[in-house]
Amino acid sequence: MFLIPCPYCGERDESEFSCAGEAHIDRPLDPDALTDEQWGDYLFHRKNPKGWHQEQWHHTAGCRRYFNMLRHTVSYEIKAVYKIGEPAPEIEQ
């Protein structure tokens, strides 16, 4: 059970949140310009790193804001949380 520092509310229990998967997947501005393969990559292909992972989270049962998190998939350490639109912190894998 994580203790998650929501950038809007501070530290709250994981049970208030839901994970929305990998962060920084931008919707293509012109979908028609993409081949099926490129579009499929946007839709389905996700990183599965053993190490630091940029994730999108939702404070579903709290402030209801989406935000990004830098979390380690082995130690589960949360190195940083940052608001949507803010740059991702540097990662040393």
Next chain:
Amino acid sequence: MRRLADGGLIDRNQPVEFTFDGKTVTGYKGDTIASALLANDIKLIGRSWKYHRPRGIIGDGAEEPNALFQVEEGAYTTPNVRGTQAEIYPGMVVNSTNAWPSVKFDLLSVFGLFARFLPAGFYYKTFMWPQKFWMFYEHMIRKASGLGESPRENDPEHYEKTNAHCDVLVVGAGATGLMAALAAGRAGARVILADEQGAFGGRLLSEAGIVDGQPAASWVEQMVSELQNMPEVRLLKRSTVFGYHDQNYLTIAERINDHQSIAERQGPREKVWRVRAKQVVLATGAHERPILFGHNDRPGVMLASAVSTYINRYGIKPANRAVLYTNNNAAYQAALDLDAAGVAVTIVDCRSDADSALVNSVKQRKIQILFNHVVAEAKGAPVSAAVVKQLVKPGVLAAGEKIINCDLIASSGGWNPAIHLLAQSGGKVRWDDAQHCFVPDLIVQQQRSAGAANGSFTLAACLADGLQAGAAAATAAGHTAVDLTVPATDQTESFVISELWRSPNGPKPWRGAKQFIDPQNDVSVADIFLAAREGFHSVEHVKRYTAMGFGTDQGKVGNIAGMAVLAEALGQPIASVGTTTFRPNYTPVTFGAIAGPEIGGTLFDPVRKTAMHGWHEEHGALFENVGQWHRPWYYPQGDESMDEAVNRECLATRNSVGMMDASTLGKIEIVGPDAAEFLNRIYTNAWTKLGIDCARYGFMLGEDGMVMDDGVTIRLDENRFFMHTTTGGAAPVLNWMERWLQTEWPELEVYMTSVTDHWATTAVVGPNSRKVVSAVVEGIDFDKDAFPFMTSRKGTIEGVPVRVNRISFSGELAYEVNVSAHSGRMVWERLYAAGEPYNITPYGTESMHVLRAEKGFVIVGQDTDGSVTPVDLGMNWIMSKTKDYLGRRSLERVDCTREGRKQLVGLLSSDPQVVLPEGGQIVNQASDQIPLPMHGHVTSSYYSACVGRSIAMALVKDGFQRQGETIYVATADGAMLPAEITKPVFYDPEGERQHG
């Protein structure tokens, strides 16, 4: 009576009487069930579950596999209580567990014959047989064994949960844990020290050594009182840290009352602590492991360290004549303890010689030591002799044997650090070749292991290790450690061991007297060899095949030895065999403790009821659960069956008027200058030009193009929309829309509010609905042209504002009357009263499903399954060609445009009375050929009283082109039901009625 004249940490001034299998037994305060039974010379305490062999007490703590008891009776009964840890209290009722019909009467020695049908993999092999054989075995097995009985009455006790934060959580209050807590506490850290036992001290309570110039037990007392005086240190005894989760989140079960008689209990029985610790010190100690030999499961075979515990802590003389079997010098302490208790002892040591201060003091006591010997077999049950053989070289026995008469065989095969919590936390272990055990290696959380848990097996090392770990943890948590000195001790013997897991027994180890690895599950060396011969090489597979370590003790005594035997069978080193996975809970936790204060009559999951719920109950509705909602299902009258009620409800609605509680549909208000543009992107169709007070049906797709949700959205104002979602979709759809708004389209000024619970909705449906609604609602012109289909109007009922939407999920003329939930029942009742001249008929979800299926209206999630596009549903008209929307690009992917996709069709079974089974697979021929290609499945199927026959909807490959063809629906009993593919509209195909 085997109690020594003095000594031990029991209170001899407080005798405690309890019953064991109906007989009164007397112990002292401070005794466990196990020590009290041993003090009364009760050795046979149960029978094993598979072979029904007699079993005795082996250990002295959490590792105990045999001494499991049913404690108390009726509502208070608890199964599988470990007698080595449970403290006795006056009036305690203790019963043996595996003892039908009794521990003494060995009726089931017949199981010796039966046992050959129960080899390793028994369950797997048996499940492959015809079921009737299994039922026979199951009957026998359940009768004969069963690991304890669950209570059949509600639990009268209550339970609590609490949350805590600390700088340093120290797990285990032995020498290491006490020193760690002291060091962290002196540094000013907030400390929690938790120990599973009723008294702090760990193995110090079992040892006769000196610490800091005083007996170990008094040093413990001094330490505890010092810790108690530190305001930031919390001491939790009888508290098992049973789970180590992510981010240093640990769970502790504190047993507040189990050590007291039921009459004396106050407050909760147990409390679960949910602790978030900045730093954790694992001072969990180690478990001694036995050396395996023939018939090593007999009562009278114990662990050497447990023998010391029963002598030193409980003041018991455990035997008259003992054999101590060892591969290490630490076990020699048990020989000194036995000697001091007046027990004659012979040491059987597999090593060629040993030389240390401890060994020399044993030699000085003239205790017989047989080096180069092994215990081959135990004789008698309880044990009456040990068969001892000489080793010529490792693994090879000399001819001949010695019989040593004895009533105790204590063995020590070394120590296994208690790495369970470390492993749960994600840490990894490595094999220590010198000490022959797994020790902590990689750690991934803010944690350190110390003392025996870290492979430091001498008291001197534990004291130093604990101090260092506590200081380091406090420092890491932001405090400054103070200088402390490690207390001196006379227990400085270093740990020296030779590898020996089991006594050699010839070239075919599966022959001869069974060498037991897991006495709780009756897993022997022969079973591991059998599993290896049958091709199971992974330790995880062998565990599941043999059930090794599957018991309530989770193999704390035997698992490592089992891995060593597997390594032997496979000819591999132990390090490459590895361990099985350690999972929570460390020891069993009661369901009450996990449920906490929520235990009781109702479920924790909330129940959602509409404003009209009471009316539905009063009018005999039966309810079905839709998510958390309780929705009226149908309203039977008299002794109507469900089919009869649904037929009546549907006919009344189509012929006159019906009414339905539609309050549970999700409702979201979408407001802002960019609201219409936002809907354009979310929905497949266009919203910009929708007029005020007009409604439109919309489809929402996932970005993969698959149908996700549907519903009618109404434009209340230029910048205000009122969206309906499906009942189950309300929360996910709001999250979905917020995600796009917040993460991709922050430039849109849109605000969304869930208003599902704010509005109560009554749907009035049928040709007479206009007469009913217009009789009640004021301020609206209900003329069919003034208030056309798919529009919305504001009015009042008895002065209360209502919003009436002329929308329809049945194909009938219909109005949905929305009102503030406070007035929901009032509005429902007014409409019902106004409808009485027309025999207005309330209907539930079942009739709603039939009415919409008659019209071919899909239910998302029933007629779609996450692989269905709007094109597959034949609803191309709902997809805009002039704008982008979520999922649009995906519909052009090759897979979405290929031939052979499943498409929505109607089905009419050849026999109009036959209702096709929902979920039934569709095939092209009525053949029993295997395999028979499957071409689709039935999604919705009902008897329609209005159409006068059964109707169904289905997804069929290329179904649009197959109109008029006959297909077959395969049923579970092998029948093939013929049906014709049709359009999925069975009633009013021109759709005129809703415009009436």
